[in-house]
Amino acid sequence: MATVQQIVALIRSHARGDRERFARIAEQMAETAAGRGQEKIAAEIRALLREADASAGPVAKSRDPIPMLRPRGELVGVMSVANPDVRLSDMVLDDHLLARLRKIVKEQCERSKLEARGLQPRRKFLLVGPPGTGKTMSTAAVATELGLPLFTILLDGLITKYMGETASKLRLVFDAMSERRAVYLFDEVDALATSRATDNDVGEARRILNSFLQFLDEDRSTSLVFAATNHPELLDRAIFRRFNASLHFELPGPPLVRPLVESVLSNFDLDRIDWAAVTSGAANLSQAEIVRAADDAARDAVLDHDNVVDTELLLASLADSHRVRPLT
Numbered sequence: 001m002a003t004v005q006q007i008v009a010l011i012r013s014h015a016r017g018d019r020e021r022f023a024r025i026a027e028q029m030a031e032t033a034a035g036r037g038q039e040k041i042a043a044e045i046r047a048l049l050r051e052a053d054a055s056a057g058p059v060a061k062s063r064d065p066i067p068m069l070r071p072r073g074e075l076v077g078v079m080s081v082a083n084p085d086v087r088l089s090d091m092v093l094d095d096h097l098l099a100r101l102r103k104i105v106k107e108q109c110e111r112s113k114l115e116a117r118g119l120q121p122r123r124k125f126l127l128v129g130p131p132g133t134g135k136t137m138s139t140a141a142v143a144t145e146l147g148l149p150l151f152t153i154l155l156d157g158l159i160t161k162y163m164g165e166t167a168s169k170l171r172l173v174f175d176a177m178s179e180r181r182a183v184y185l186f187d188e189v190d191a192l193a194t195s196r197a198t199d200n201d202v203g204e205a206r207r208i209l210n211s212f213l214q215f216l217d218e219d220r221s222t223s224l225v226f227a228a229t230n231h232p233e234l235l236d237r238a239i240f241r242r243f244n245a246s247l248h249f250e251l252p253g254p255p256l257v258r259p260l261v262e263s264v265l266s267n268f269d270l271d272r273i274d275w276a277a278v279t280s281g282a283a284n285l286s287q288a289e290i291v292r293a294a295d296d297a298a299r300d301a302v303l304d305h306d307n308v309v310d311t312e313l314l315l316a317s318l319a320d321s322h323r324v325r326p327l328t
């Protein structure tokens with residue numbers, strides 16, 4: 001049997017979301033069991049641990065209260081923090097992208113295995129694709145799976161608001177990265193390149209870009225760096241090279257429309273929906289627009305249609321989404 005101390009330590013590490021410690025204690029328990037000739041129990045514990053690793057680890061996540069994490073001092077207004085709870089399994093993704101995201105998580109969860117062989121898990125990812133295709137959501141989901149907080153840096157705001165001090169603010173962000181292992185998302189990273197294109201302050205913009213590249217190069221932290229852009233064509237080629245991989249996000253293909261709608265309307269009876277019609281009604285809409293349309297249909301159903309979501313209602317909301325599309 002495991003000792004009482006082991007059980008207490010196990011529960012404590014679970015409560016604190018300390019995944020590594022949890023695994024270590026469980027492994028100790030397996031060893032104790034094996035030492036007593038309870039090979040079957042040892043094997044069962046180890047199999048459960050492997051399973052937990054493979055499915056991206058236990059649900060436990062950092063319960064660090066947000067106030068402790070909240071950016072202070074000079075980082076206020078530069079970075080925001082969240083403790084996300086959205087999981088990869090909550091998302092509707094094509095198999096390829098899902099597999100790539102799971103692999104990112106797995107490399108981190110099994111970091112020590114890689115390191116034992118002189119390998120490093122990849123940490124820097126560029127997310128490319130149109131607005132509303134799940135770049136931010138995927139980043140949040142990876143943070144959840146790893147039990148890490150998510151810090152978002154809004155470059156657009158950072159650059160316009162603090163033009164003269166952007167490089168030094170960026171340095172603070174990269175300092176934070178080494179101090180606190182977390183997921184850091186540089187949203188709208190193309191702002192770096194866009195500002196370069198404007199005539200005034202060309203020199204300053206170049207300096208900011210160069211600092212960004214240099215900080216990326218020098219970063220030896222264990223944090224994960226995600227950078228998202230809707231405009232890859234604006235990005236300096238040098239940026240691409242700094243990342244371990246780029247992930248491409250696209251508008252949902254026809255097979256994903258139904259699961260997207262179903263993910264929002266799980267409380268409704270959808271047996272009689274004409275999915276072919278709904279799928280064509282959703283053509284050219286992003287995941288975000290489809291989710292929003294399904295939400296609208298749900299509200300209409302509750303308020304005006306006796307809680308029934310039917311094809312007509314969905315098609316009407318999807319048509320509205322097409323109409324309210326911003327002209328970008």
Ligand SMILES: Nc1ncnc2c1ncn2[C@@H]1O[C@H](COP(=O)(O)OP(=O)(O)O)[C@@H](O)[C@H]1O
Nearest residue numbers: 091092093131132133134135136137287288291
């Ligand atoms: N793959 C997806 N599965 C489920 N919902 C999604 C997906 N992608 C986007 N959404 C919905 O759209 C919203 C906006 O997506 P977001 O991740 O912010 O897009 P992006 O960062 O690419 O502009 C999400 O909060 C979610 O409601």
Ligand SMILES: [Mg+2]
Nearest residue numbers: 135136187228
């Ligand atoms: Mg986004």
